[in-house]
Amino acid sequence: MARPSAVPRNFATLQSLQVARGTTRRDSLYAALVALINDGVFSSGDALPSTRQLAEQLSLSRNTVISAYRRLVLDGLASSEERSVFRVSEMVRPRHLPKAGLPGTLPPDPDKGKTSLPGSVSSLPRIHKDKNWRIAEYPFIYGQCDPATFPTANWRSVLRDLNSLNGISVWTREVYDEDDPELIDALRRVILPQQGLWAQEDEILITGGAQNALFMITRLLASGGQKAVVEDPGYTDMTSILRMNGAEVTFVPVDQEGLITDAIPAGSDLIYCTPERQFPTSVRMSLRRREALIERATREGFYVIEDGYDSELPFQGNILPCLRAMAPGERMIHVGSFSKTLAPGLRAGYVVASREIIAELRLLRRLIMRNPSTYIQAAIGRFIRSGYYNAHLQKLRSTYHGRYKALTTTLRHLLPDAGFMPVRGGTSVWLTLPEGIRAAPLYENLLARGVFVENGDAFFVAPPERSCLRLGYSSIRAQLIPRGIEIIAEEVSALRK
Known part of the structure; x- marks a missing residue:
């Protein structure tokens, strides 16, 4: 032995x-x-x-x-x-299996390194996100959450219930193309009414985040050469999604009231917009513009995809109803997610649209991913039902408001000749740099000093007259904001010289 x-x-x-x-x-x-x-x-x-x-x-x-x-x-x-x-145990398999394949060496591949894939998307534009943002001393990065703001205790309580014998039976079964009924009910009774939106069960679809929703909607409505409109500056990934599906894309500028609806070309088939918090400027579309967009969509017959990101995070002022709440017909499609309110890693979102569109999207989703994680769906549904979600939102709004005030107060003091549009909520500030200061070299200089920001010029179709930065405040602690802005001001001053 x-x-x-x-x-x-x-x-x-x-x-x-x-x-x-x-x-x-x-x-x-x-x-x-x-x-x-x-x-x-x-x-x-x-x-x-x-x-x-x-x-x-x-x-x-x-x-x-x-x-x-x-x-x-x-x-x-x-x-x-x-x-x-x-x-x-004898049942434990070896970690490494013997290398398979024919003996000898294969001849060199003359096409190695060349992209010959028919469906390649590597040439499409995309926003660069530095993966090292977590180690940055001053992470003014957009779209990430601060672990300190996550409702850990209440989330753990929900997961403990789901991991019980009774809870396991809820999320381990194969649901085919169904959604978690508790999450659908929570959306109908708690989430959507806060935006003035009422929907039936068959008018809601759960998705693997907003990005998954946008891809499926585009595949359904704009995959045959349709004419699509996006905002400028705008969401670069949406432009890529439209183009890879064969749509013809036109860019329409935004101003202090959001998308300039009068500039939408006649004959458009699909409009993608971000009314409550314009991406990336955070400007809110005025009620006048919303009404004008709905009137044109009704008269001309184009679809409107309304991306409601950040819409649950107002910290002051009145709330305007979303487009689908104002016109709950076939042409208005609302997209939302839990990425900004809970965590992006959950990859959970939803679509609210007509029964016909939801039925088609459900079939399409089944072919792409069958259904989003039943475990995550059940967890979010119970989290909302328990009252934890609304309590979390109240804390989050207060936290973000404090960070916003710290950021804008310091900007006014240290960079008086830079411009920014005051916002009523959300998780970022759009900063127009002083004349003569370009975002690209400033971005690199800040990176070297541990200040992570986003180069705003990347969101424009053509380089803007004055460069911009996007400063997120969802992942940076309030006490770090003044020093981070001070470093930005120092680097702006250095570039002036």
């Missing part, structure tokens, strides 16, 4: 392992053992170190080690033998 193996060096790291809140030493040891088995340190059939030896090496009680080993046995990763010998 094989003797228990010696304790590998890898276990030395366990001595400094930080036991997370809510876990035990046994659970930490168990996780380390599983990792070593997965990494191939212990292979199928290997004897594990003796419980006494491992306990002495790691300064743990022997009972703790025995308990961790027994859990490995229960989970099918190990087996126990006489004299307290534990061995890695």
Whole structure:
């Protein structure tokens, strides 16, 4: 019989392992053992170190080690033998399979490196998002959340319920093309009425975020050379989605009242707009413009996709009804998501439209992804039903209002010749830089000093007369904002010289 193996060096790291809140030493040891088995340190059939030896090496009680080993046995990763010998299960597969393929070397591929894929999208424009924003000292990055603002305790309470025996039966079954009824009901009774919108169950579809919704709507309505209109500046990804589906795209400028509806070309088939919080300037479309857009859509027969991002985050002033609330007909399509109010990583959104459009989108969604995560749907539905969501929104609005005031107060003081449009809510400020200052070199200089912003010029079809930056405040703490703006002012001053 094989003797228990010696304790590998890898276990030395366990001595400094930080036991997370809510876990035990046994659970930490168990996780380390599983990792070593997965990494191939212990292979199928290997004897594990003796419980006494491992306990002495790691300064743990022997009972703790025995308990961790027994859990490995229960989970099918190990087996126990006489004299307290534990061995890695024969069912554990090797981490690396032998390399497959024909012997010898293949001739060099003359087309290697060339894009020959018929459906390639690599040439389409896209907004650059620096993946290192989390380590930035001053992350004025848009679209990310501050973990400190996430309702961790209440979210954990909902997940605990979902992970119970009764809860598991809700989200583990195959639902085909159905949506979570509790989330649909929560949208109908809580979320949508706050925007003046009322809808029936068959007028709502859950999606894998707003982006997924926009892609499916475009595939349904603009995949045959239709004439589409987007805002300028605007959402670059939407332009790419339209173009890859074969639409002919026209850009219409925005001003202090939002999309200039009089500039929409006659004969347009589809309009994409962001009325409540124009992307990226955060300007709100006036009631006058909303009415004019609805009148033209009704008269000329084009569809309007209304992206309601950030619409649940007003922190002052009155709330205007969304376009579909003003004209709940076939031509108005409302898109929303939980990315800005909960977290973008949840990838949960929704579409509100006519029954006919929702029925078609449901069939299309089934072909693309079948259905969004039933677990996430159930969690959000219960989170809203429990009253946690509205309580969270109130805190979030207050937090963002405080950050907005800190940002704009400092901007007025340190960059008086820069311009920005005051907003009533949302998560970002659109900053027009002083004359002669270009966003590209400023962006690079700020990056070197740990200040992450967004180059606003990338949202325009053509370079604007005066460069712009977008400053997000959803992921930066209020106390860091003044110093971050001070660095921006210093770099602007340096570029003037």
